[in-house]
Amino acid sequence: MLEGILWAVGAGVMLGLYALPEKYTKGYSYENTWFLFFLIALVVLPLATAYGLINNFSDILMSLPADVVTVMIATSFLWGVGVQLWSKAINYIGVSLGFSIFIGAVIIIGSVLPFIVDGLPPRNSLVLIMSGLAIILVGIVANGRAGILRKEQVEYKNVVEQLSSGKTVRGILIALVGGLFATGFSFANAVGVKPITEAVVAQGNPEWMSAIAIMFVIYLSGALYVIPYFVIQLCRNNSWSRFRSSYFGKNLGLTFVMAFFNYTASASFAYAAFTLGNSGNTVGYAIYNTVSVLLAVLGGILAGEWNKSSLKAQTMLCVALFAMILGVIFIALGNSAA
Numbered sequence: 001m002l003e004g005i006l007w008a009v010g011a012g013v014m015l016g017l018y019a020l021p022e023k024y025t026k027g028y029s030y031e032n033t034w035f036l037f038f039l040i041a042l043v044v045l046p047l048a049t050a051y052g053l054i055n056n057f058s059d060i061l062m063s064l065p066a067d068v069v070t071v072m073i074a075t076s077f078l079w080g081v082g083v084q085l086w087s088k089a090i091n092y093i094g095v096s097l098g099f100s101i102f103i104g105a106v107i108i109i110g111s112v113l114p115f116i117v118d119g120l121p122p123r124n125s126l127v128l129i130m131s132g133l134a135i136i137l138v139g140i141v142a143n144g145r146a147g148i149l150r151k152e153q154v155e156y157k158n159v160v161e162q163l164s165s166g167k168t169v170r171g172i173l174i175a176l177v178g179g180l181f182a183t184g185f186s187f188a189n190a191v192g193v194k195p196i197t198e199a200v201v202a203q204g205n206p207e208w209m210s211a212i213a214i215m216f217v218i219y220l221s222g223a224l225y226v227i228p229y230f231v232i233q234l235c236r237n238n239s240w241s242r243f244r245s246s247y248f249g250k251n252l253g254l255t256f257v258m259a260f261f262n263y264t265a266s267a268s269f270a271y272a273a274f275t276l277g278n279s280g281n282t283v284g285y286a287i288y289n290t291v292s293v294l295l296a297v298l299g300g301i302l303a304g305e306w307n308k309s310s311l312k313a314q315t316m317l318c319v320a321l322f323a324m325i326l327g328v329i330f331i332a333l334g335n336s337a338a
Contacts, residue, residue: 008284019258060196089178101176106183109179110285136324139324149316215263290327297320
């Protein structure tokens with residue numbers, strides 16, 4: 001169990017860090033940076049690692065049951081839609097509220113969905129896991145509230161006005177729908193892990209390579225929506241010429257680091273879910289996403305973002321951190337009791 005939890009924590013750390021290099025790109029618009037990132041993360045890395053590391057990978061794909069592949073492609077496509085909707089929600093309601101609503105939906109729904117595939121664990125384990133999820137949700141809500149309270153008084157008034165507007169209602173709905181769609185990642189992993197692992201091992205590969213094979217299906221399916229979306233944005237905003245910038249080499253390197261961290265995080269989660277046993281998809285997914293939020297919050301603290309915030313905001317942040325850590329402990333205990 002400990003090995004699986006450590007893999008899930010490591011995956012969450014990488015997920016929490018992956019977007020950091022985006023702040024240092026130069027001369028690019030939003031669509032330039034994220035098109036490069038998604039192209040590398042969703043297409044280049046899955047193709048390179050799957051065909052470069054896994055023996056007889058084409059034979060493995062051909063041996064998979066058609067119904068499994070169909071479900072994985074459909075739910076992974078929805079995951080791609082959800083990720084894109086998340087960025088749109090942030091434009092409506094800001095990072096703190098948008099991030100909290102999206103991740104809250106992802107953790108709660110995405111952690112429960114695998115029970116449909118894997119079945120329910122024993123009652124004592126289920127109670128601990130569900131209690132942990134509820135505590136994490138409290139932490140996510142508190143984190144969003146703390147982010148709003150951090151604003152200065154003038155900014156806060158603007159936030160209150162924004163929260164009462166129709167724009168905010170749309171933003172919240174988009175974040176909720178995006179979070180719902182993004183849980184397709186967890187469901188696709190739960191559906192594919194057993195048949196893909198069996199097919200990978202049957203071709204003489206080690207079990208851990210099944211995580212790479214699973215990410216191949218999920219990421220390329222998500223790319224079916226994400227890549228065309230950003231191509232349309234590049235054309236609509238006449239942004240293709242920005243790729244000829246003198247900063248192309250630097251920006252390519254930064255987006256590659258982003259893609260590497262994101263892809264490795266997802267593959268590590270898939271392996272964590274496998275090693276955690278029957279409730280691995282639920283337990284691993286909750287830990288994976290919660291740790292990413294924790295890291296983002298801690299990064300903001302270390303960067304001094306909370307130094308001038310009110311005592312009320314700092315108190316709410318402490319509540320959020322405590323709740324998320326406590327929730328992860330409950331979930332880990334629940335998995336050990338299964």
